[in-house]
Amino acid sequence: MKKVLCPKCDNTVTFNERKYEEGRSLFFVCPRCGKKFSIQINQTKADDTPQYGHIIVLENAYCYRQQLPLFAGDNIIGRRSKGTNIHVPIESSDTTMERQHCIINISVNKQGKTIYTLRDFPSTSGTFLKHKLLNKRERVILENGSIVTIGATTFIVYLSEEEQTYTD
Ligand SMILES: [Zn+2]
Structure with a gap:
């Protein structure tokens, strides 16, 4: 099991990462404040900003x-x-x-x-x-x-x- 923090209230949300494929976005609803948010496992660079590694x-x-x-x-x-x-x-x-x-x-x-x-x-x-x-x-x-x-x-x-x- 893994944990992520709610971006709104910092509540800890636990999920089972083994249920998901790499590169997929995971969507959460914070059980404390109701905030909906997502994370991506193994996220790759997404924009054109010059990047140094x-x-x-x-x-x-x-x-x-x-x-x-x-x-x-x-x-x-x-x-x-x-x-x-x-x-x-x-x-x-x-x-x-x-x-x-x-x-x-x-x-x-x-x-x-x-x-x-x-x-x-x-x-x-x-x-x-x-x-x-x-x-x-x-x-x-x-x-x-x-x-x-x-x-x-x-x-x-x-x-x-x-x-x-x-x-x-
Ligand atoms: Zn929250």
Whole structure:
């Protein structure tokens, strides 16, 4: 069973994800406030906004697998919550992941290379890159496939396709 948060009242709604196919939209009616909303399992990018890669949030006891896009500049990452506007809202009931937990910054350097850096927001429980805790004010450079843990939640960073190197 998985949980989603009602976008209106933050009530937790439980559903059985095994009953649904990947890529399908799931429709819910919040039992507390009556709000109708939908989520999509394994959602793919849907618009034309220039995108600099994405993160994939791994499935755990608190959330389903999610793919969320990254954009130029600061991308504030945290637990999706009513009333907190962030760039990368992760739909999860993991309360050890804060509403504003860490930031991925994407900028282009003088050589025209896109640089991805990670820093803590700051959060109480900290931000981990490959299980190593970032110091306060520390900025680390991310690579394609970097593994980041915030609270009980882990995500993998995928750089934009132009930045990836492929080997045969
Ligand atoms: Zn509700």
